[in-house]
Amino acid sequence: MRVLLLGGTSEARVLAGLLAAEPGIDVTSSLAGATSDPRLPPGRTRSGGFGGAAGMAGWLREHRAGALVDATHPFAATVSRHAATAARTADVPLLALRRPGWTPGPGDAWHWADTAAHAAALLPALGRRPFLTTGRRDLAAFAALPLDFLIRTVTPPPPPLPARHRLVLGRGPYPLDGERALLRAHRADVLVTKDSGGPAAKLAAAREAAVPVLLLRRPPAPPGVPAAATPEAAAQWLRDLR
Structure with missing residues (x-):
């Protein structure tokens, strides 16, 4: 067959x-x-x-x-x-x-968005130093926000990108210690990601650091x-x- x-x-x-x-x-x-x-x-x-x-x-x-x-x-x-x-x-x-998909556990502070544009509209009320892991194709939705972004993608993303950002390239799975270090180094106060499921050390690191999470719902x-x-x-x- x-x-x-x-x-x-x-x-x-x-x-x-x-x-x-x-x-x-x-x-x-x-x-x-x-x-x-x-x-x-x-x-x-x-x-x-x-x-x-x-x-x-x-x-x-x-x-x-x-x-x-x-x-x-x-x-x-x-x-x-x-x-x-x-x-x-x-x-x-x-x-x-x-x-x-992921489900929240004790200590999680999760917020949900239906699209990248919806997430961008909610983001300024949640933090000023986002850690953005939504993938390279959704970054344009956040380009106009005057926030200090840490952006992680597998390959370099196309413009437009936020004016203030630091780009980290990497392919998962990501170890928990590395996620903790990224959050600390950037002083991230909100994690933005998609409800992709699977291993999620970034969610555990955010929970430990009491960092809220903004998740995009699955289509x-x-x-x-x-x-x-x-x-x-x-x-x-x-x-x-x-």
């Missing part, structure tokens, strides 16, 4: 490894190509877009795919919509692999798509299809 795996996340790499060792399953991981030097998963890979839902459906038909797994980032809403449409068009079973998932919370559960779903 040929499987197209829309990847780019740590869960997608784990699933690709499980499927590469699975008899009777031929997996191709599709990477968006948004970052240079990506971490390549086991098995076949392809890079770049499909040209929308129609192009993805064409790929599924051309390669006689038996299943499609959307293991993209929880905020990759456009790709997830295209996957849902392509699966319906090509009549291919679709599964979403989504890590659970709604396409309706009617079954979901798995772990790579192991996704692998079992694929085994059951055969």
Whole structure:
């Protein structure tokens, strides 16, 4: 059975490894190509877009795919919509692999925003020295704010950027000691991030330092798509299809 795996996340790499060792399953991981030097998963890979839902459906038909797994980032809403449409068009079973979102614990002071623009509107009332970890594509929403930003991205972000900022480049997972050190060095008084799920040492560091957190909510998932919370559960779903 040929499987197209829309990847780019740590869960997608784990699933690709499980499927590469699975008899009777031929997996191709599709990477968006948004970052240079990506971490390549086991098995076949392809890079770049499909040209929308129609192009993805064409790929599924051309390669006689038996299943499609959307293991993209929880905020990759456009790709997830295209996957849902392509699966319906090509009549291919679709599964979403989504890590659970975060939930607040004792000592957390969390605030929620629906979009980056909404977060930018709320931010001045929460702090003056934000630690911003929303990713490179959402930074323009914060560019006009007269705050002292610490910004972390994997690759250098495009303009516009806030006038007062310090940029740190790095790829996770990030250790707790490092997150503590960044908060202290910047004297951060608010953490801004997305509800991505997964390991979150920055949330633990913010809790310890009594720093409030401003989180962007996840976009709604396409309706009617079954979901798995772990790579192991996704692998079992694929085994059951055969």
